[in-house]
Amino acid sequence: MVVPKKLWPLWMASAAAAAASPSVTVDAGTILGGQCGSGCSVFYKAIPYADPPVRGLRFEASKAYGKYPGGRLNATAPAPACIQFGDTFKALGKTSEDCLCLDIWTPADATEDSKLPVKVFVFGGSNIEGGIRDTLYDGCNTADDGAILVSINYRLGPLGFMALESAGIHGNQGIQDLLLGLKWVKNSISAFGGDSCDVRDKKCLQGKSTIDLRSVYFSDEYLKTGLGAADVTIPSVHSHKFWPYVDGTIIPEAPSAVGAKVPAIFGYNQREGMMDTLTKYNSTEAAASATPAAYTKFLKDNFGPAAAIIEKYYGLSLFQSTPLPVIAAISTVATDAEYKCPAYASAAQTVRNNVPAWVYEFTHNSTCVWLDTMPQAFIDDFGAAHTAELPYVSGNLHFDFADKNSSCTGTSDEWSLSKEMMGLWTAMAEKGNPSTNDIHWPEFRATTNGSDIQGMVFGNFSIPGVIDFSLRRRLVAQYSPQARELVGQRL
Structure with missing residues (x-):
């Protein structure tokens, strides 16, 4: 091929771009x-x-x-x-x-x-x-x-x-x-x-x-989003009727009963339930107007006969010091029922299989919203809500995926936290243990009442610390067999 001299710069640029384009060859x-x-x-x-x-x-x-x-x-x-x-x-x-x-x-x-x-x-x-x-x-x-x-x-x-x-x-x-x-x-x-x-x-x-998806996927994501009984779920679960099920082949056994069979990390965000709870309101003023009757109705609608048991441990008086007490109460119940309690149950069953497990709590309050359904004005109220950890695990702290016109970006401390988390997740993928040369992540060890569990706390920094599952375990453990049967978790 002969290229006219006047087109040489364009041709050379195109050739260079083509040469720079990455490529791989696979069977297809x-x-x-x-x-x-x-x-x-x-x-x-x-x-x-x-x-x-x-x-x-x-x-x-x-x-x-x-x-x-x-x-x-x-x-x-x-x-x-x-x-x-x-x-x-x-x-x-x-x-x-x-x-x-x-x-x-x-x-x-x-x-x-x-x-x-x-x-x-x-x-x-x-x-x-x-x-x-x-x-x-x-x-x-x-x-x-x-x-x-x-x-x-x-x-x-x-x-x-x-x-x-x-x-x-x-x-x-x-x-x-x-x-x-x-x-x-x-x-x-x-x-x-x-x-x-x-x-x-x-x-x-x-x-x-x-x-091994059949060993790991459900013990985290699936257990976090369903408690196993149609009358003991929160509204977001009632509206979503499509779930994996135990078919004896693809999913041979109930994941909640068998745990993971390979090394696994189980965790939750401090305010998981705030995402669904707070986004139902158009303003903080509307959220502040939620009444105690709304909380009682939430418990009865979603936990049926177990509502009184739950209210005993999650009384509104515990949340009066928060800016939005009713919202905080609903969010906490949802967090514990859908995420925190299943995380503990999954980790406990996994170590019974003589397989190592690790747990974490993500508590960091992000500077910027991370979903386009979240108003920036609510950022302090959302806190460490559902999915808040994802920008940090992926290193995406420019936050323009929520709003292309937003100039909000992560702070230097948040970028450091993200780098630490990415390193821990990479270590897990590389050697089946999330500890790195700089950070030791202690293995999960079950305790008698679920208190003093060693794990990783992701706040402003990544710090090995104590995660308390005790109050949440009593929600289903102390009222056995009624509450345990209702919630459907094996502890």
Whole structure:
């Protein structure tokens, strides 16, 4: 090819850009990626791991993807989110049934010989919403930290979790998507510089790379969001009817009964319940007008016969010193029932399996809101609400994913906290133990009444400390068998 002299600069720039574009080759073909803004990491987006689950494959187990057309895949544009059944993630944009893709971020200098730790991220959203294209989950900064991050899309709502045996719909489609995505990672991640070692392989060190979803995923996310009894749940659970279920095959046993079978971290945010509770009000004035009758109704509606037991331990008098006592009471009950108590139960059962576990409490109050459904004016009231830890684990503290016009950004201390948390999570992926050279994270040890549990407290800094589960355990333990049966947790 002869290029006219006047076009040489343009041609040379194009050639240089093409040469700089990262690429990897896997069984399906060559994948072309892009550069992160820092220049220290690269990304590959919307890599299909399964055939589109449409027409005859709708409601079926996902099928592994074949070859890329022409042997090449341009992986520089974000994947569509799977069809949504909620409105929390308003900024996700395009949705589609053809959504079974994954994103990968790697250090720019990673090679097939790097054998870097691999962190696999499964987004939350009550199984009805969310997606890997959410900029909150961007992995450029995680890759800067010397690890590989993989984020996996999976089917949601009825397309992902409906089971109707009479129609031949067996359920757990979304879980099968994730398992197939993990299989793709195991088979292909070495091409990106990752360690393809699987924790189920006894020749490997503990906890490396991909996870056994059936052992770990539910014991954290699933247990956090459901207590096992339809009459003992909070409103957000009543409105979301799509859940994984024990089918004897994909999920052989109730996760709450068996715990994790690989090293695992269990944790919660100090004010998890504040997200759902506070966002129901348009202003702090409206939230302040909530009456004691509203609290009583909340307990009766959601805990039925156990309402009086719970109110004994969570009386409104305990919250009168807070700016919004009724909101604080509802939020605390929701936090303990949905997140804190299940975290303890999961960790306790895991160590009974002679498998190490670690627990944490995230208490930091962020400077900026992190979801577009959160008014900045409520930031002090939200505190360490549900999902507050995500910007820190991913290193995304510019917070423009909540509001593109926002100039709010993390403080220097918050960036330091984020770096510490990313390092701990990377250590867990690398060696099955989250401790680093700088920070020792003590292993979980159950105590008689759940008090004085050693773990990690993420406040303004990452500090090993004591986490108190005792009051919350009495909620279900002291009133056995009635309360234990109602709540459905094995302690």
